[in-house]
Amino acid sequence: MSFRHVGNELQGLLSEWMEKPQSRGLVLGRIWEDAVGEAVSRHCRPLVFKDNVLTVEVTDLAWKPQLEAMSADLIRKVNTALGKPWVRRIVWVLDDEVQA
Numbered sequence: 121m122s123f124r125h126v127g128n129e130l131q132g133l134l135s136e137w138m139e140k141p142q143s144r145g146l147v148l149g150r151i152w153e154d155a156v157g158e159a160v161s162r163h164c165r166p167l168v169f170k171d172n173v174l175t176v177e178v179t180d181l182a183w184k185p186q187l188e189a190m191s192a193d194l195i196r197k198v199n200t201a202l203g204k205p206w207v208r209r210i211v212w213v214l215d216d217e218v219q220a
Contacts (some may be wrong), residue, residue, distance in 0.1 A: 137138040147202065155201035156194050159189070172208040174198070177215055184212050
């Protein structure tokens with residue numbers, strides 16, 4: 121078996137794995153800080169990814185409107201990091217809304 125064949129097999133398995141929504145959620149959690157930057161990631165974290173909607177927890181009420189205004193840019197950055205346009209919308213929730 122050649123290295124090229126093994127590489128093709130691994131690429132196929134990875135692509136198949138990434139088609140699962142729960143896999144995408146795991147990847148989103150890992151790339152979040154790199155994609156959105158440290159300043160943004162200090163104030164929010166991804167919670168759930170379902171049906172192309174990313175739910176993100178915001179730590180402070182003051183940051184929520186700012187992050188909402190940045191949504192389009194953050195979606196673009198996240199999708200660029202993912203290499204695919206999976207995120208179509210971000211829903212911003214406050215920390216206390218998550219616990220309720």
